[in-house]
Amino acid sequence: MSAYALEFDRITVTFRAPDGEGGGYTAVSDTTLRIRAGEFVSVVGPTGCGKSTLLNIGAGLLDASSGDVRVFGEPLRGINARAGYMFQAEALMPWRSCIANVMVGLQYRGVPDDQARAQAQAWLERVGLGEFGDRYPHQLSGGMRKRTALAQTLALDPDIILMDEPFSALDVQTRQLMENEVLALWAAKKKAVLFITHDLDEAIAMSDRVVVLSAGPATHPIGEFEIDLPRPRDVAEVRNLPRFVELHSQIWNVLRDEVLKGYAQQLRKAA
Numbered sequence: 001m002s003a004y005a006l007e008f009d010r011i012t013v014t015f016r017a018p019d020g021e022g023g024g025y026t027a028v029s030d031t032t033l034r035i036r037a038g039e040f041v042s043v044v045g046p047t048g049c050g051k052s053t054l055l056n057i058g059a060g061l062l063d064a065s066s067g068d069v070r071v072f073g074e075p076l077r078g079i080n081a082r083a084g085y086m087f088q089a090e091a092l093m094p095w096r097s098c099i100a101n102v103m104v105g106l107q108y109r110g111v112p113d114d115q116a117r118a119q120a121q122a123w124l125e126r127v128g129l130g131e132f133g134d135r136y137p138h139q140l141s142g143g144m145r146k147r148t149a150l151a152q153t154l155a156l157d158p159d160i161i162l163m164d165e166p167f168s169a170l171d172v173q174t175r176q177l178m179e180n181e182v183l184a185l186w187a188a189k190k191k192a193v194l195f196i197t198h199d200l201d202e203a204i205a206m207s208d209r210v211v212v213l214s215a216g217p218a219t220h221p222i223g224e225f226e227i228d229l230p231r232p233r234d235v236a237e238v239r240n241l242p243r244f245v246e247l248h249s250q251i252w253n254v255l256r257d258e259v260l261k262g263y264a265q266q267l268r269k270a271a
């Protein structure tokens with residue numbers, strides 16, 4: 001079996017112009033990125049640079065214009081069935097209770113209801129919501145809804161977890177709690193994680209490796225950093241380590257100019 005859970009090999013993504021005319025917009029260009037089984041990799045880059053596009057390619061939700069995606073060494077065709085996703089937007093069904101939301105993926109897979117319920121309950125307990133299974137999403141706080149979504153993703157026991165800014169809508173304290181919970185769950189199961197974020201502190205605190213993308217168009221990796229901070233980590237405490245500060249400054253040196261370019265582009269687009 002391949003040592004890599006997910007491989008992006010020379011991926012280019014060009015979106016067609018809306019009128020079908022012209023050359024279109026190349027969001028991602030010639031990008032190679034490999035994530036080992038059990039590795040936690042974050043991708044950071046300026047706003048609009050192509051982070052979600054890359055994640056969607058890995059999920060099999062979008063086809064690359066050129067290049068290959070491999071999952072545990074096998075070419076990816078269609079949806080990536082070995083991956084679970086967690087996106088920024090709320091994905092819970094408002095008409096289903098918390099436990100029914102966690103069960104839904106298992107039911108789609110054909111797990112009998114009583115087993116699905118027992119597994120969902122176990123996951124709710126792991127994320128600290130054992131008592132809240134019968135509540136509906138609107139009866140939960142933002143952090144509790146995120147925990148439910150996390151349980152929903154992990155209940156399917158994916159080998160690869162794709163996360164697109166999952167905690168960006170949360171307040172700082174809740175966010176740090178959630179980040180620590182994800183790290184604890186990850187440490188117990190050691191799945192491959194591809195984590196997309198704007199937030200360099202979050203990327204460093206959580207990851208084994210941080211990949212920096214250039215500003216678009218034609219985004220590609222421009223830096224890669226091993227995060228050799230000790231584990232287990234508390235995301236709030238790890239930020240005080242001198243090595244964290246050093247890594248932050250090294251990565252920010254690479255990221256800063258791209259952020260400024262990305263910001264200038266957003267202003268041009270808005271004009």
Ligand SMILES: Nc1ncnc2c1ncn2[C@@H]1O[C@H](COP(=O)(O)OP(=O)(O)OP(=O)(O)O)[C@@H](O)[C@H]1O
Pocket residue numbers: 015016025027045046047048049050051052053054198216
């Ligand atoms: N379906 C599409 N058609 C045309 N252009 C698209 C499409 N999807 C994304 N883009 C463009 O590709 C670029 C990359 O978008 P993407 O959402 O991947 O960036 P991002 O880095 O995730 O952004 P953010 O940081 O704001 O979440 C953007 O300029 C976006 O406008």
